[in-house]
Amino acid sequence: MGGWPIDLWNQWAIQILVLLSFTLQVVLLLLAGIRRRKAPTVLRLLLWLAYQLADSTAIYALGHLSLSSTPRDHQLVAFWSPFLLLHLGGPDIITAYALEDNKLWQRHLLTLLVQVLGAAYVLYRHTAAIILLPAILMFVAGVLKYGERTWALKYGNLGSIRSALRKKPPAKHYVYPEYDEVDLSQSQVLRGDLLQEEEEVLLRRAHSVFHICLRAAVDSSVDVDPDTADKRLLKYGWKTMWRLVEMELSLLYDILYTKAAVIHTWSGYLIRVFSLAAAVSSFLMFWFSAKHGHNHVDIAITYTLLAGAFFLELASLLGALGSSWTLTFLYSTRWSWLKHAALCRGRWDRFRRMVVSLRRLLTFNNVARRWSGTMGQYNMLRFCSRGTSGPSAAWLMKVLGLEEWWNKKHYSRTIEISEHVKELLHTHVRHKSPEQVNTIGVVRKSWGEVALANHKDLEWYLGVELSEGILMWHIGTDLFLIQRRRRRRRRRMMHGHVEDDYKTVRAIEAISNYMMFLL
Incomplete structure (x- = not known):
């Protein structure tokens, strides 16, 4: 009774892995857009799990194919190895989940070489002649998409951009x-x-x-x-x-x-056209090929992979052509006839409106250029005055060596940026000269000097380093606001109602806590 899951896995392991790999790609495609805005924790957790499992599932499935012998009634499974390469290429709208992923692009390059060799070995050893051409087409498409993802990770690295x-x-x-x-x-x-x-x-x-x-x-x-x-x-x-x-x-x-940096080039568009054409051609060749002697479940899975590859590559091509990045590409191209045909007659604008309308139908993949409108908060004095007695989760984290991580997560929070904060920041920037706004060095050199223009005796509070200045000003701001609240309470007790600019005080607190959150 307890051995049936093991028997099921031994018999259908590669089928389960391939379908799981395809399912994870669909989840990534549908949910990747939620990272641009505030989303429920469950969806964010599901996206994180899909991102973490997608590569490992495809790599494990390729390794399983490379090391196992293919039975006669499962000859089609070798045809699935190119689709696993295609899955490793991932959707266009998510390549990295964190900036650290971009730093590991060289590791992805090494993985690319190993997995391509593994897939080529599977095709060479097990692929039947009747599906050899479709397998080669999908193999080339998979190598191109996987290599493009590795290149996107390299370009997304801050050092590479610099x-x-x-x-x-x-x-x-x-x-x-x-x-x-x-x-x-x-x-x-x-x-x-x-x-x-x-x-x-x-x-x-x-x-x-x-x-x-x-x-x-x-x-x-x-x-x-x-x-x-x-x-x-x-x-x-x-x-x-x-x-x-x-x-x-x-x-x-x-x-x-995302892959935006590598998509909107001649090579990026050609890869998408070729991948879509390869998926369509492979589907048609497999449709008209003889399938006698093949397992019915394997045939159904192969159709699922081919149809899924078609829809994923179609979404990739339409998304690339309908992206606002394409306009920049068209204006910068040296082919004047292409620019004239696409822009002067308004063809690209009509096409983009159509793509955007279709995209809005997928509510989970809303890629409107918005953000969550929140900012982090971390108050130093509240953290230092926290209670330390008695058993708690903090004590457990300390025992496990996770105290620093716990303090960062538990004592940080996010708030929605108020309209008043936005207006105050905009007014502050507008009063600066263009040189201070556009030149990084001048901004760093002049930080805090304007605020202390009339208080020369406090200039030493700026600190030698920016981090030192943020810490001093954060503590000073909290102490000043605490004293201010005490004076207000005394005035209210003596004189009754006291006028107060509550919104400005909250804005000062929010910005001060946000600077500490960044630090």
């Missing part, structure tokens, strides 16, 4: 003439209620100045040509400017965690 930017000349923003006349500084934009056309214009302007965001993210020098700078950005209200920043962060997310 090195690549050093070799490039200062980027200039693209101008989209057909949208140039739309003014985003008036009407709905000032109230934050963008229409669909205005949303598209703002997204394209985010693309046009993305080089500034990318260089700032990797601490590279930001050179802005005054003649090519988009002066209209200075006219935006705070709601529109925050919407633009959200889009910039979403574009940065694409570079770091």
Whole structure:
């Protein structure tokens, strides 16, 4: 009675593994978009598990195929090895779950070489002649997609981005003439209620100045040509400017965690066309091939893999062609006929609207360029004044050597950024000169100096290092607000109602706790 699971596994192990690998790819495709916004913990946990299990399942299945002998009634299983390579390539919308994954791109490259050799060995040893051509087509497609993912991980590494930017000349923003006349500084934009056309214009302007965001993210020098700078950005209200920043962060997310950096090139588009054509051709050749003597379950699984590969590659191609990144590619291409055919007649815009409409039907994969609107909070004084007596989870974590991790997770929290905080930050940035905003070195050099312009005796509180200054100002802010609350209570007891700018006080606390959270 207890041995039936073992018997089932011994007989159908590779079938179970292949179907599980395909299922994990579907889960990744459907859920990867939730990382761009606040999502339920269950969905985030499911996405994390799918990401962690996807590679290990496909690699284990390939190893199982390489080491086991294929029975006569299961000859089709060798045809599945190219699909496992395709699964290792992963969906376009998620390559890394954390920045550390990008740093391990060399390990992925070594894994790529080993798994490609393993899949080639399986095809050479076990593939029947009647499915040899479909197997070769899917093998080439799998190698291309897996190699592309490894290259995307390499490009998503901050060090690689920094090195690549050093070799490039200062980027200039693209101008989209057909949208140039739309003014985003008036009407709905000032109230934050963008229409669909205005949303598209703002997204394209985010693309046009993305080089500034990318260089700032990797601490590279930001050179802005005054003649090519988009002066209209200075006219935006705070709601529109925050919407633009959200889009910039979403574009940065694409570079770091998806295949965007390698998709929108000639090679990226050609890989998608070839992969889709290979899936269609393999499906048709298998459909018309003789299947006598093959196991019916294996035939059904093969059809599932072929149909799944077709839909996954179709979604990949449509997503790539309908992405806003494609517009930048079209404007930068040297093929003027392609630019004219796609842009001047509005064909690409109509195609993009269609793709976006289809994408919105998948509620789990909503890739609208928004973010959760939250920021982390960590208060130093509350952490230091926590209770230490009695048994608790903190004591258990200390025994297990996880005290530092527990303190970071347990005493941190997230809050929604209030409208008042957004408005105050926008006003502060607007009052700075363009050099202070766009040049990283000047921003770091001048931090805190403006706040202490009228208090020269407190300049030494800035600290030698930025981290030291953040710690001093955080503690000082808490002490000042505590004293302020005491004075307010005394005045209220003596004089009754006391006017207070509650929103500003909460904004000060939120920003101070956020700086400590980052530190």
